[in-house]
Amino acid sequence: NIIAGLLEPIEGNILYFSNGNKYSSNTFKIKVSYVTQDIHLFSGTFKSNLVADKKINLKKINEILELTDAKKFIELAGGLNSTILESGKSLSGGQRRRLGIARALLENNDLIILDEIFAGLDSKNKVKIFDLIKKISKNNLLLLISHDPIIINSAETIKL
Numbered sequence: 001n002i003i004a005g006l007l008e009p010i011e012g013n014i015l016y017f018s019n020g021n022k023y024s025s026n027t028f029k030i031k032v033s034y035v036t037q038d039i040h041l042f043s044g045t046f047k048s049n050l051v052a053d054k055k056i057n058l059k060k061i062n063e064i065l066e067l068t069d070a071k072k073f074i075e076l077a078g079g080l081n082s083t084i085l086e087s088g089k090s091l092s093g094g095q096r097r098r099l100g101i102a103r104a105l106l107e108n109n110d111l112i113i114l115d116e117i118f119a120g121l122d123s124k125n126k127v128k129i130f131d132l133i134k135k136i137s138k139n140n141l142l143l144l145i146s147h148d149p150i151i152i153n154s155a156e157t158i159k160l
Helices: 046-051 058-067 071-076 093-107 123-136 149-154
Strands: 015-018 021-024 032-035 111-115 141-145
Touching: 032 093, 046 058, 046 093, 058 071, 058 093, 058 123, 093 111, 093 123, 123 141
Parallel strands: 032 111, 111 141
Antiparallel strands: 015 021
16 A cells, blocks of 8 residues: 555655666655456446546557457457446456456556455466466566465565
8 A cells, every 4th residue: 555655654765766766755656556356347338447538549458458368358248338247247257357457557557566366266367367467567567466375486576
């Protein structure tokens, strides 16, 4: 919550390092996307759940859906303008996670926090989501929060 900017530290501050420069969270605010284990999908279309009222071109949306492996199941459900039933309850946990990650990528923020993104997934979906995370980490700064020992042991970590 402190990293996401939802809470202020009681003492001290957060320092960001980039290209040899140091930035304090007191003066430099990063934009953060936060993907929780319980992806909340609103009543509406796939598109409105991905971009809300932001103006994002269809080409970019399709690129992100392709990257997150969400395009096919959205097309099978009727496309971007089809309605998500029961706030996403008709979708699998892996599909909801892909939509949550796609939404975070479309926000184009500085940092994406993935909080317990593997919770409740079967081993097949854990592997698929982990492969997706490895792929998107090449071009995005991610903070992965997990208690899953398999994920922890295979992730690249920076010790603080």
